[in-house]
Amino acid sequence: MKVALVTGASSGIGEATAVALHEAGYTVYAAARRLQRMEGLAKRGIRVVRMDVTEDDSMVAGVEQVIAETGRIDLLVNNAGYGSYGAFEDVPLAEGKYQFEVNVFGLARLVQLVVPHMRNAGSGRIVNVSSIGGRIYEPLGGWYHSTKFAVEGLSDSLRLELKPFGIDVVVIQPGAIKTEWGGIAVENMKKTSGQGAYRDQVEALSAFFAQTERGSEPEVIADVIVKAAQARRPRTRYAAGFLARPVLFARRVLPDRAFDALFLGIMHRAA
Helix, strand or coil, rough: CEEEEEEEECHHHHCCCCCCHCCCEEEEEEECCCHHHHHHHHCCCCCEEEEECCCCCCCCCHHHHHHHCCCCCCEEEEECCCCCCCCCCCHHHHHHHHHHHHHHHHHHHHHHHHHHHHHCCCCCCEECCHHHHCCCCCCCCHHHCCCCHHHHHHHHHHHHHHHHEEEEEEEEEECCCCCCCCHHHHHHEEEEEECCCCCHHHHHHHHHHHHHCCEHHHHHHHHHHHHHHHHHCCCCEECCCCCHHHHHHHHHHHHHHHHHHHHHHHHHCCC
């Protein structure tokens, strides 16, 4: 039975992915900071692990536990992440650094810890959950989009680097999904820039996010992750969820200035 480690599994996409992989026959280790929020997963027979992707000791301990109990890790799903919005000049550098710690360096450290075991086995798959935000951009989202652009570039380099060892690297690009992400982004944006020079942009982008709350269920992305995990020859990228494909198509075919105008027009009409 193949073994999967899924981060950010206490809610949203991570939780749905842990369930979907379990139902697909994997031995699943669901990792997150909040063990109490994974009680439902434990009742299903999924193994839960406390892991904070900003704490090296907890990541080392989590991987060591999986190896000690099963002797292998066939699939790593790097899903842990969050979006912190606000005008770039307003967001403290400490917050920008923390967002990179969670969204990029935690992911990178887990890859470092897991790859030696996959390389020794001669096979493995790493699925990095990015976002359509790794290909597009928004006002007030500079730090978040920077992290997702980084995940995209890192994944491309890793794909080439790990190919000789039989390890595949896949990127997942969700669109608008019904998770806690949007609420956290709006809360941080209003707290950081809601009363200053960027107030109008905050109000417009908050209204736009509210309209996209009718996004896809997390299970839509979980199903795509299972597909990517089981494919004999997976695609390098899978875009799924509400608005994902049309937005990425627009970004691909439109010049920068045209995409700028399109996005700003949509955002301000939402307000």
